[in-house]
Amino acid sequence: xxxxxxxxxxxxxxxxxxxxxxxxxxxxxxxxxxxxxxxxxxxxxxxxxxxxxxxxxxxxxxxxxxxxxxxxxxxxxxxxxxxxxxxxxxxxxxxxxxxxxxxxxxxxxxxxxxxxxxxxxxxxxxxxxxxxxxxxxxxxxxxxxxxxxxxxxxxxxxxxxxxxxxxxxxxxxxxxxxxxxxxxxxxxxxxxxxxxxxxxxxxxxxxxxxxxxxxxxxxxxxxxxxxxxxxxxxxxxxxxxxxxxxxxxxxxxxxxxxxxxxxxxxxxxxxxxxxxxxxxxxxxxxxxxxxxxxxxxxxxxxxxxxxxxxxxxxxxxxxxxxxxxxxxxxxxxxxxxxxxxxxxxxxxxxxxxxxxxxxxxxxxxxxxxxxxxxxxxxx
Numbered sequence: 001x002x003x004x005x006x007x008x009x010x011x012x013x014x015x016x017x018x019x020x021x022x023x024x025x026x027x028x029x030x031x032x033x034x035x036x037x038x039x040x041x042x043x044x045x046x047x048x049x050x051x052x053x054x055x056x057x058x059x060x061x062x063x064x065x066x067x068x069x070x071x072x073x074x075x076x077x078x079x080x081x082x083x084x085x086x087x088x089x090x091x092x093x094x095x096x097x098x099x100x101x102x103x104x105x106x107x108x109x110x111x112x113x114x115x116x117x118x119x120x121x122x123x124x125x126x127x128x129x130x131x132x133x134x135x136x137x138x139x140x141x142x143x144x145x146x147x148x149x150x151x152x153x154x155x156x157x158x159x160x161x162x163x164x165x166x167x168x169x170x171x172x173x174x175x176x177x178x179x180x181x182x183x184x185x186x187x188x189x190x191x192x193x194x195x196x197x198x199x200x201x202x203x204x205x206x207x208x209x210x211x212x213x214x215x216x217x218x219x220x221x222x223x224x225x226x227x228x229x230x231x232x233x234x235x236x237x238x239x240x241x242x243x244x245x246x247x248x249x250x251x252x253x254x255x256x257x258x259x260x261x262x263x264x265x266x267x268x269x270x271x272x273x274x275x276x277x278x279x280x281x282x283x284x285x286x287x288x289x290x291x292x293x294x295x296x297x298x299x300x301x302x303x304x305x306x307x308x309x310x311x312x313x314x315x316x317x318x319x320x321x322x323x324x325x326x327x328x329x330x331x332x333x334x335x336x337x338x339x340x341x342x343x344x345x346x347x348x349x350x351x352x353x354x355x356x357x358x359x360x361x362x363x364x365x366x367x368x369x370x371x372x373x374x375x376x377x378x379x
Contacts, residue, residue, distance in 0.1 A: 002040075004366050004375065006049050006359040008070035011377070014043045019052065021072055024361025027377050031072030033065075045069055046092050046113075047140045047204075049360065053097065053113065055087040062087070066113050078116035085111055090138040091145070093175040098138045098145055105132045108147060110178055120178030124149050124171065133169060136195045141204040141224035144181060145173045148209075150195050165189055168196045168211045168218075172227050182227025184220070188212040200224070205247035206269070208234050221269060232269025240265065244293040249274060251293035255285050264291070264298050266321055275321035284309055284350060292356050292363070297321050299363055299378075301332075301354055311351030316365065316378055332365050334374045 002014040010024025018034035035056065042055045046069075054065045062083035066076040078086065089097035089111075096110040096119060107121040124133045124147065137148040151167035166188055172181040188194070188211060196211035209220040221230040235242045240252035249268040256263070262285060266275040277297065282288055283304040291300040297320040305312035314334040319327035334354060357364045362377040 002043075004357040004359070004364050005043060005045050005052070006357065007045065007052065008049050008068075008360065010361050011357065011359040011364045011375075012043070012045065012052060012069065013375070014040070016040065019043055019054065019067070019072070021069065022377075024359050024377065025379055030070075033067055033072045033074070041087055044089070044092055046094050047142075048094050050094065051075065051113065053086060053089075053092060055083060064116075076114050076116065082111065082116040085109070091140045093140045093143075093145060096175060098140070100135050100138050100147075105134055108135055108138065108178075110145075110175075119176075122147075122171075122173060122178045122180070124169065125183075127151055127167065127169075137198070139198065139200055139207070139224075140175070141172075141200055141207060143175050144204075144224050145175045145178075146198075146200075146207060146224055147171045147173065148196050148198055150193075166194060168209075170196065170209060170222075170227075172224060181225075184209075184222060184227055186211060186218050186220075188216050188218060190214075190216070199245045201245045201247045203247050206230055206245060208245055208250075210235075230269060232271070234267075234269060236271075241290055243290045243298070246293060246295070251291075251298065253290050255281060257281065257285075264293075264319065266293075275323070277319040277321065277323070277327070279317065279319050279327045287350055289353060289355075292358065294358075299356065301356065301365065303334075303353055304350065309350060314354050314365065314376075316363075330378065332376045332378070334365065334367075334376060 005012045007021050010022045013020040016039050020032045021030045023030055040054055045052045049069055052067045052069045056063045064078045064083040064086035068075055085099055086097050088099050090100040091098050095113055099109045107123050110120045112119050133149050133151050135147050135149045139146040149169040168186040170184040190213045196209050199208045204224055207222050207224045212218050234250040240254045243251040243253050251266050253264045260281040261278050262281055264277040268274055282302045283306050291298045297318055300317045302315040314332040315329050316332045317327050317329045352369050354365050355368045362379050365376040367373050
């Protein structure tokens with residue numbers, strides 16, 4: 001098995017031979033779609049989880065299949081050059097696949113998921129004194145495609161050159177037509193190439209942008225639909241670490257090693273503390289994933305045992321924001337994989353950790369690396 005993706009009713013299990021859709025509450029198989037030969041290159045759901053796109057560029061001819069993510073029914077199939085374009089897509093919307101030129105200047109293209117035809121192209125605007133602009137990322141945010149780009153001042157050849165003045169450009173496009181809706185620019189200086197880091201809230205209500213370095217670091221919160229700046233800020237506290245963005249705020253964490261506890265803060269964009277969870281310190285806390293923030297609370301995984309930090313039982317811990325109940329810890333029953341995942345040198349490398357995929361009806365725990373997988377669903 002390759003990975004677990006969110007479908008309309010629960011998880012979609014991606015295998016080398018196809019995709020299987022499960023019910024998120026019960027784990028019951030709802031549908032399957034198998035490929036005859038050659039395997040799969042990539043499987044991607046649309047943001048609304050209604051459809052899923054399968055690409056097979058090593059297949060002759062290049063093929064892309066669009067499925068209903070609730071039933072597995074084939075909606076459309078595309079071959080030849082269109083299939084190759086779908087395989088290169090940077091992001092999907094509910095109706096189009098957006099292709100960004102990889103690391104070079106050129107137009108952004110969008111192809112219809114249903115018809116396979118090109119529906120729009122977009123050339124980012126040039127800036128006086130610039131030697132070009134490169135679109136680095138495309139992000140699907142509701143009915144808007146957000147492009148994250150960097151202006152080239154003539155020295156932006158690779159990551160090793162000395163850089164001075166740089167420019168961030170973020171553009172919002174109408175996902176159906178490619179028409180520009182808004183633009184946000186920011187100039188900054190750095191001695192190495194910088195591209196804006198970003199995070200989109202779960203329901204695309206807020207887009208967080210972080211660009212620059214050192215004392216010249218700019219952080220933005222904008223509405224992806226309008227490009228207007230959202231009043232407030234995120235991730236400003238230097239003594240805390242980011243966990244994740246929510247639609248009305250964000251979550252941070254910090255460990256108190258003397259007290260052997262970890263705190264999670266749910267903050268509004270205006271800096272108000274909305275909730276706080278205190279829980280136990282895990283083994284090798286600083287090297288573990290910081291958790292998954294949810295509207296109801298925070299989910300944390302623990303897989304290391306003292307004193308040697310071996311791969312042991314995988315525990316899933318959930319703490320509620322309202323604080324009415326103590327955090328609950330469940331054995332995720334993934335210990336059958338322990339001999340396989342054990343690191344040969346735990347002094348240098350921690351044993352592989354499980355990963356969490358959020359799907360309708362469940363949080364699904366799986367392994368990160370190829371091997372004999374155990375899949376556990378938590379509701």
